[in-house]
Amino acid sequence: GAVVSQHPSWVICKSGTSVKIECRSLDFQATTMFWYRQFPKQSLMLMATSNEGSKATYEQGVEKDKFLINHASLTLSTLTVTSAHPEDSSFYICSASLLAAGPYNEQFFGPGTRLTVL
């Protein structure tokens, strides 16, 4: 149980293009999904918290117009990196949790998406 998938697992794009990353909870309904960014040999940095059906809450310093988050259903959240630039190259990881008592109220992470912007 508690499986979270991400698609694609890696993507290479040209500077200026937009990239969409999907995060799905496969065997539970996720009330909340989180998006993180991780640079090499560093910890996970929370970018935003997303509750189903409402606007995402972005962390300080994260541009909401650049990193568009949509959480349209209880099993799917998407992160779109708009007008990507080389400095956006990173490992993007999502996590999902069900905000209720039980085995799924912790954050379970997806396998990550490696974004390389040329």
Add this chain to the structure above:
Amino acid sequence: GQQLNQSPQSMFIQEGEDVSMNCTSSSIFNTWLWYKQDPGEGPVLLIALYKAGELTSNGRLTAQFGITRKDSFLNISASIPSDVGIYFCAGRTTNRGSTLGRLYFGRGTQLTVWP
């Protein structure tokens, strides 16, 4: 935001040895979690701790929630090569408002196990 101090930053040990790593915080947490991350993968939850003083085991892994609620440690006994990876501690404070469920992560401990 809250800072978690995780140590050591890296460890090089021989197979069969025991390992210990810890996390401290200047803030009180209600939950401590320990995750393991393999290269190119997302973190996998190892142990979750919910009460001060709680000691929990998962196979060869044992973790404790400090009495002050500002620290936690993880022990790995009889290490094996597949224990290699980065171990992260994470803490969660309250369950209110927009920070509901938000985790604060340590910087990670890179574990290398020599056969």
